[in-house]
Amino acid sequence: MLLYHYPASPFCRKARLALSESGYEFSLRLEKTWLPNPDFLRINPAGEVPVLVTGDDKTIIGHQVICEYLVETLEEQSLIYGPPAQAAEIRRMVAWCDDKFVREVGRSILYERMIKRLKSSAVPPDSRAIKAGRTHLDTHLLYFSWLLERRQWLAATTSISLADMAAASHISLLDYLGEIKWDRHKELKLWYYRVKSRRSFAPLLTETIPGFEPAPTYGTLDF
């Protein structure tokens, strides 16, 4: 399997975790989607990553589609599983992270601080947007912590699910930028420790994003 990806994309991180937690080996191909690349546009006319090319040469486009494809094709489920109401709770938390969190936090902090510079945008980071994003971030992390005081994993499952992988993908990139005040979010920190300890997470913790130094405790379990 081959995954077209970009390291600073939380959606690519989610797809990588989902593949790895499903037991797949895969290679990565870097795609800078903001640079015009007709070859890649022929693969995905939306011009976005992640894109998965499977062993039998099927092209599966987009993070949601890749994850649902894994759910459909794998016998043993570690992403979305259980009775329909539990699966719905997993998907609710995934959508919370991928939609609401991205809209209220990712698009301000991650976009303004990292993506703009990666794209060599001439527009400087919008400090008001970053400030607003930080306020939202705190609210989101308090909600996650509130849930994790009541549940071991984000979607009330007994083992890791796609909800945890989605949340960890978004949180890890903000943590890379030193945006997470771990002392303020104890329950979340315990949860993130467990996620960080997984084998699937190891490649993300040693990866660096060109032009950005990771926060000192980004890659370690002592944070």
Place this chain on the structure above:
Amino acid sequence: MLLYHYPASPFCRKARLALSESGYEFSLRLEKTWLPNPDFLRINPAGEVPVLVTGDDKTIIGHQVICEYLVETLEEQSLIYGPPAQAAEIRRMVAWCDDKFVREVGRSILYERMIKRLKSSAVPPDSRAIKAGRTHLDTHLLYFSWLLERRQWLAATTSISLADMAAASHISLLDYLGEIKWDRHKELKLWYYRVKSRRSFAPLLTETIPGFEPAPTYGTLDF
């Protein structure tokens, strides 16, 4: 079944079409999500519609989650079906409509022209955003038309799928506002005629959105 919804939300329209095409009867409850409502926030802490309350009193939150819930729980599939690669193509087109189309078109045209006024926003519509949205809209509709020259339905299925329902939800609200130049998109027009003719679509075509007169041909098959 009960669906919390708002008529100007394309995601609610999608959920309604999905329920109806799956053979479900359901009642609707209007929820103006921009007005504070603690009762609704207890149901969905994200404060968003659609939310489905099932016959056995399960709360299913969010358009994606509702649709995947229907896919998981129904024997006979009319939303996402076929071999995994076909299901992936259906989901790719659904994500295209719900993510890319919304980001590039909905958030400019629909938001600026309709949602802002519904929310009694003090900020006037941004005419530059609307203009940019119209340019993007044309590109999206040309892509849909290009696909429909090669396929009977958007995701290359032999009958309607969730991809068509998603596209029609977004397009119908822009058509309500008179934004679609049907003469420029012949293949799409033939497809929309077929979608409009379905029983599931009828309730949408007679619905009016307070403060907005529908375009003259919005509700008719002669457009």
